[in-house]
Amino acid sequence: MQRYFIEATQLQNDIVTIIGDDAHHISNVMRMKPEAEIICTVPGSSTVRCVLTNISSETVTATVVEYVENTNELPISITIASGLPKGDKLELIVQKGTELGASGFLPFAAARSIVKLDDKKAGKKAERWQKIAKEAAEQSYRHIVPTVEQPVAFQQLLNIIPQFDACIVAYEESAKTGETAQLVQTFQSLKEGTRLLVVFGPEGGLSEKEVDQLTAKGAKLCGLGPRILRTETAPFYVLAAASYHFELMG
Template sequence: MQRYFIEQPFNDEIATIREDDAHHIINVMRMRLADELIAVHNGEAFVCKITKIDNGSIEVQKTGEVRPNTELPIHVTIACGLPKGDKLELIVQKSTELGMYDFIPFEAERSIVKWDAKKGKKKQERLQKIAKEAAEQSHRTHIPTIHEQYSFKQLLQVVGDYDVVFLADEEDAKETSRTRFAERLKKVYDYKSMLVIFGPEGGIDRSEAQALQQLGCQSISLGPRILRAETAPLYVLSAISYEFE
């Protein structure tokens, strides 16, 4: 059943869907009166039927059936140093499917790509649209918030907002005795929020790693193999899902 996120609350069990989603319902899905869809509002998914189609807008009414919550039991924010090309699009899409809660792109010391204000805003909007579509496809009840580009200094300032912060450090993977991510996860069952930080293609700079560790960030290894920038977040979210779900 097709799923759509709506911002406005239901009024007497009725809500209105407009703009792009209404266009999709009418012209792409070719839905008609009495057809059913899932409308998600404020973290809850309701099965609704179409009661009115008028001038490019759709009116839907709750049927009384509520779909189960599909979110991870811990809010996981992913922070990635800006990588090259369209890798962020892949990271955001697949990470949304795997349960990511929020996403922070940041300019790392080894980031080759640089975003100016205009380019950064367009990138953010594009990534937010990708997150919305991926959340609908994967039957989420939450669309991850794609934050504007952070500087590394700004990233340091939000570290304290999370119950636990991990740094995926490729230097740790090279050690004979590695810090196993699985062991770290077993200690955070009572936590509500987690931030996991990844460097760009060249990895996190040593000065950045030290600054994060001084704020209590815990380094983790993602196994003995060195993962690509676009692979590491997906590995982490898969491990978290396996452990918690």
């Protein structure tokens, strides 16, 4: 069933009102007819199954049939902090990371990031990433849309670490030396509702200085198995492992 995110104000007295792009999508792209059903989610609040009553390309109205339980979110909240990678890799990280359950994305300018974004470019990029997150969240039946921040300086990344319950750094050298315990220990230490920040380097990895600064703030270095993962693959590993640990082994 097609899914759409709506604002709280669009759901009143069990009537949903959809406007803008989503109305266009329902009427002109999907060509849905009255009595067709859709799912609408107010992020972080209700999810409703509803039946379409009136359809035009400007406004679609629908009547709620059922309030659906929200059980599709990972028990812990995981924010992916990615050292700005090359090309459109961050788009892949945001799309697949959203499917795999990330709560948010925080790109940062790492010492070895080759891409430099000025404020104007960064704003445009962040807008595009946010759109990708919304579409992937709808497609994967998420109940929230992960937030994608504008790229921050490394110092700002250090400053926000204390806002999280735990912080781990995916570190290639840990993988090479066979470190295997940290990710399991971290997951075991985190209770439902806690917040985890996971930091990934750009293509060249984090610099030694960056690693030292992160660990000085309490971050733990963490291996992700013996194979060397690309910068865009490592977040998928952490998110899938979190789902396996908290949702399947449970």
